[in-house]
Amino acid sequence: MKRVRLEFVSFVLVAPTLLFAQADFSTSLHGTRQGKATWYGRNNGGFEQLTDIPMSSLPCQKCHAQNFADGTPVDPATYSPDCKDCHAVVGDKPSQEICLGCHSRQGAEITLSASNPLYTDVHRDAGMVCTDCHTKREMHGDGTSYASMLESGAMDVACDNQDCHPVASLPSNPEHDRHLADVYCSACHVQTVSTCFNCHFETEVATDQKRFYGPPPTGGFTLLLRRQGSDKVTSGVYMAMAYQGKTFFALSPFGGHTVTREGRTCQDCHNTQLVQTYTQTGEIQVTKWDATESKIHFTQGVIPVPPDWRDALRFDFVNYTGDVTDPVKPFDPTKWTFLKSGADTTQILYAQPLTADQMAKLAMDVVSVEDQEPQIPKRFALVQNYPNPFNPGTTIEFRLPKATSVTLKIFNVLGQEVATIYAGKRLNAGVHRVRVKGDDLPTGVYLYRLQTPEFTQTRKMTVLR
Incomplete structure (x- = not known):
């Protein structure tokens, strides 16, 4: 009897979890594949503007691996997203190989890391796999139909999560002290992003195969742009396409799985040749056709996205002259010829270009702070929280020129205390940062106050739900 009872209790505990996951899956991004339609759609400035082919006429939204998780071949004619895409048995934990069956860009990063140090990653080196960072809610959904994985709230993964790098x-150090409030980790610690360049859409339409220029992926670079909703600088990527002589490129935030412990140097971003050229000519050449060698050259390194990016970012495009039924592999450079310079249509989603002020700062000839010792603040200060407004979390930063007793509290606008972070805690001199989760705080304006025997300062912050 005891054994039966224990098994029953186990079922009662596990079954609701599975049921909830299945109930939300239909609205999850794995279930809807909505990200593709969001980017492609003409209403969002996507490539559909040039093709006039609706997403419903393309196979993209039902993209699938060759086999289900249990090894059964997928029949494209009857396929629809389902639990068996990832689970051989409902409730099992999928291996990383299952993830890479669809997420081929990440698979390419892993393959290239064996021969190219730009694609190495400290997390993979530590033995981490996809599910160490990406949560069940991301995979199974939460009942909300997100337009893209880049939409606020769609993803849980973040460098500064409490159990990662709070x-x-x-x-x-000088880099963190100077940039932490307005630059995301990825802008400095992602070595390269990856993209496929100049996708030949005629092949996609005719044969449901992806044909792009060059051996995939194109890498060795990262864009710098601002993440929409926070205004902090982040890493980004471009994707370029052509169809019937019409050309297009899109810009997006993107973090490659190519993270390095040591961040970029000052000179990697500031006063680079690209920035100098932009200052002098107003242009940044991203891809350039070499008529002598009959091939595209890709700009490497950090590529800033300036306010006038539509005109400033210069792309040369190529066209595939072979038959659309030709094998897409191996890459045959003799069948690609120059098409034209410039894009007929451009798109940017979930991001904004850098500001004129940020471009001016990038043009500054800075001195490396690599060998400098961390500086002790010269005065007490309570910094404006970031991001602000925020949901769900924010960071409060304060600076102490000497060791002292610290009290840090949060109040509502009525002056009622709603949270105590420190109460007379003795802290050393330096820059201190505290991650605050506002899960229990309703929408509104709050006050946070730093108090020491020598100093008191109060600032406002806003929670938005």
């Missing part, structure tokens, strides 16, 4: 745990 802001308060980061070392105080």
Whole structure:
């Protein structure tokens, strides 16, 4: 009897979890594949503007691996997203190979890392796999139909999550002290992003195969742009396409799985040849056709996205002259010829270009801070929280010129205390950062106050739900 009872209790505990996951799956991004339609759609400035082919006429939204997780071949004619895409048995934990069956760009990063150090990753080196960072809610959904994985709230993964690299745990150094409030980790620690260049859409339409220029992926670069909703600088990527002589490129935030422990140097971003050229000519050449060698050259390194990006970013496009039924592999450079310079249509989603002020700062000839010792603040200060407004979390930063007793509290606009972070805690001199989760705070304006025997300062912050 005891054994039966224990098994029953186990079922009662596990079954609701599975049921909830299945109930939300239909609205999850794995279930809807909506990300593709969002980017492609003409209403969002997508490539559909040039093709006039609706997403419903393309196979893209039902993209699938060759086999289900249990090894059974997928029949494209009857396929629809389902639990068996990832689970051989409902409730099992999929291996990373299952993820890479669809997420081929990440698979390419892993393959290339064996021969190209730009594609190495500290997380993979530590033995981590996809599910160490990406959550069940991301995979199974939460009942909300997100337009893209880049939409706010769609993803849980973040460098500064409490169980990863919380802001308060980061070392105080010149780079962090200067950039942490307005630059995401990826802008400095992602070595390269990856893209496929100049996708030949005629092949996609005719044969449901992806044909792009060059051996995939194109890498060795990262864009710098601002993440929409936070205004912090992040890494980004471009994707370029052509169809019937019409050309297009899109810009997006993107973080490659190519993270390095050591961040970029100042000179990797500031006063680079690209920035100097932009200052002098107003242009940044991203891809350039070499008529002598009959091939495209890709700009490497950090590529800033300026305010006038539509005109400033210069792309040369190529066209495939072979038959659309030709094998897409191996890459045959003799069948690609120059098409034209410039894009007929451009798109940017979930991001904004850098500001004129940020471009001016990138043009500054800075001195490397690599060998400088962390500086002790010269005065007490309570910094404006970031991001602000925020949902769900924010960071409060304060600076102490000497060791002292610290009280840090949060109040509502009525002056009622709603949270105590420190109460007379003795802290060393330096820059201190505290990650605050506002899960229990309703929408509204709040006050946070730093108090020491020598100093008191209060600032406002806003929670948005």
